[in-house]
Amino acid sequence: MLLSDLVTYKNDCISIDSTLNDAIDRMGQEGISHVIVVENDSAIGILTLKNIIEFYRNGTDGDIKAIDVASYPVLSIHNDRPVEMAIELMIDYDVRRLVLIDEKENYISTLLQSDILTYYENKVHTAQEVFQCLNRRNRAVSVHHDASILEAINLLQSENRDVLIVLENNTPVGIVTEQDVLELAYREISSSEPIARYMHFPIITVEMNEKVHDAIDMMRERGVHHLMVKGRENDMYLLSEKDLVLNYNTALEVKLESKLRDTKATYNLLGLAFCEIIDLGEQQIIKWLNAEAMMTFQVKIDDCVSKMFPDKIWQTLLLTLRTQGGVDKEKIEINDRVYEVTLIEAEVNNQPIMKLFLNDISELVRLGEELRKTMEYTIELEQEKSRLYLDVASVMFLALNKEGKVDLINPKGCQLLGITQEDAIGKDWFETFTSNEDREMTKTLFADVVSGKRDVVEYYENKVYTKEGNTRVIAWHNALLKDRNGEIIGTFSSGEDITKIRESEREIERVTHYDVLTNLPNRLLLGARLEHSMQRAKREKTKVAVLYVDIDNFKDINESYGYNVGDLVIKRIASGMRTLIRQEDTISRVGGDEFVIILEEIEEISQCERTLNQIMHLFKEPIDTSFGDLKLTASIGITIYPDDAEDGETLLKNADIALRRAKESGQNSYYFYTQEMSVQLFERVLMERELHRAVEEKEFIVYYQPQIDLKSGKVIGAEALVRWQHPSIGIVRPDMFILLAESNRLIIPIGEQVLAQACAAVKRLIEQGLFKGRISVNVSGKQFERPDVVETIHRIITESTLAPEFVELEITESVLMSDPKELGEKLIALKALGIEVAIDDFGTGYSSLSYLKSFSIDKLKIDQSFVRGIPSDEQDSAIVKAIIAMAHALGLTTIAEGIEDEIQASALKECGCQQGQGYIYARPLSEEKFEEFLKYNDISKS
């Protein structure tokens, strides 16, 4: 399709001496937005609405010449050119009209974008939708409907638009185009009048998803050049014919305008002249050219190639192209300059074109001349220079011949390898210097490259040996060496020693993933390993055991012997445990004295039991330190994937729960995780929260269990037993919460509350004359541990105003195991205050009776487990007898607890036990009931 085929001829030219008013008249008559000023049949200027508006803005003057307002020169194109060329010209020069000329360059007519549009419309049916044609430039510029014509003109100019939307209350009510403004000028309407009076309405609006060809139909039908498109967020766009043309270009696979510009911009940056040429048989014309070509050869699109340089040269080039398929960097002289010319055939949009590249190498040639003149000197100098460069280079240079033997190595390379050049030249590089692990790989690679089997590998890293046998990591950049004929003769490489970099990378990897003390994987890496183990187990249908190992009482080691010893212990244990597990298993240090072991490929639980026993055994081995041998124990919690959980986090939590259970059950043991543990833990957490609250709210009350003199049957005291009066559960017995309270040390405030309450109650009962014995209060080991225990107890008793002589403390045997010096001092201090001390649950612990002698203790309380068995159980009877006899010998009083029947009571009496306590006399009683008991029970009165 040629341009001449699609233009609609119009009477749009005026002579050179026409006035501006003539031009405006003509536009009005013909309904066109431009006129061409013609002189001697050739177009010399174009007058568009834009020109006129600009002029009109400054006030019209009817006598002015049209040519004075016109723009020139006009952009012209021969009318026998393909349509695509016209599009490129319009895009490149950003114009909407071209002047069509004949072979004599005479004016024929004007080509409008809408003409091209018509062409495409007839040719192309497309499914394209309107929104695909929109871009930011289409965003509508609006003017308020109160604005004057002048304001509208100003806006058209400043925003460089040819159409405006008129808005009233933010609603588009009309459209104003340059054409309208022109008409106003034509009608000599004052520019201060409101624009709204002359706008077009209603506005033609299409939806975003309207088909493009429908939109075109609509435009033609209504005779408009713009459509309004409502965007998604109520933003408005105006779509012009040009946008649709561009869009059709896309449909025709001509690149989008921007894309086109991009590639052309690249050509403009090339620094060499570039032309796209189309062949019209007789002549070849420039379809497109870059800025360099334009400047150097003073040509434009649509010019003949022969305008660029003498026809003779061009014909020779064409001949070479046709006979040899192309011109490759041929040197040609044009106008005293030397060009390297490349001419190839290509295809753009199914259209055959030629691409012409002209590289101005005049300077190079001149240099070459000079170079030749001083050749010998230069070569010498160049060699000297390259040698110098090789000598001072801070990287290694290495040239190998085809056999892989060293041809050249620079001083840096020698220094790096600790060799002299003589050591290396002629040696087989791979056999002599490449590390064993990399040798085969690099050798094969090299052989393939020099034999031309594969391209040179521009970059790789490998290890080389120094003379001393150390390895260094080298990063190589490689190039092929070819001789004059292009034959490969070897390789040339630069090598950089990156050993340090790789080492520090490894170091970073180590510190982020490994524990510094033991070098074991840390928690982070453990997570990854565990994930990996689980995936593998899933694949292979095996199990994974996760062991949480914790050293018992490790805190004591740190506190007693210092952190150095602590660290040593951890290191020993870590390395010991590492020997117990297989290569594929993981051991990780996750906390101060905590380790996690992952055992893979477990098929039966017994497999991990073996490892567990080995670990327990390992701990039995004494560790020698500067403080002597240390013997340790460990507690372990185990959980199994996928039985217990299927994700790493839960598995670790489970193992931890099982570990806690092991700890609670007295350490030095291992426990497999069970579901109940989680439930218990959950309950325990709840309970703990409740307990905290109970301490705050003082929900603890005290029950009193009378203590009886076995001979006389009189009440000689009472034991204070705590009860938790829970607001919703009611009375809670101590076995439910004492253990927990001891583990979280809440027993300390609880114990203090009990002591205070008991003292107050007894004080009252004494004052009422109902009671005259001692109140026996249980004191937990946790309380007794505290250095200020005596002061605290003394303070509480004093505050209750009860005399300390009425108080007795029950401590368990475990308290006796603490530091004997400290304990002794505390007991003496209590004694000094008049407070007595009884050993509770006696016989269940390990304390030897003789040990008791060293402390000031007053009473032994025989544990109810022995009382239960007497007199029928011989062993129990024997123990009870022995305890009583021993106590006598030491001058201690004995009291038996848990007496439930008369037989037990009389048996104890017979053995010489002085006092008793138990259900047979009374259960633990509330304060009120205890008072009643004291009032109405005979024995209390005597």
Ligand code: C2E
């Ligand atoms: P315990 O000190 O050995 O207290 C004696 C326990 O035996 C009491 O249980 C009491 O009710 C029960 N008992 C008394 N006579 C008989 C009997 O004839 N037969 C049987 N089967 N049991 C009898 P309770 O009150 O449940 O206290 C349980 C444990 O809670 C106490 O054992 C003590 O270790 C601890 N406890 C109670 N109150 C306190 C307190 O205020 N502070 C501390 N630290 N521990 C307390």
Ligand code: CA
């Ligand atoms: Ca007790």
Ligand code: CA
């Ligand atoms: Ca007891």
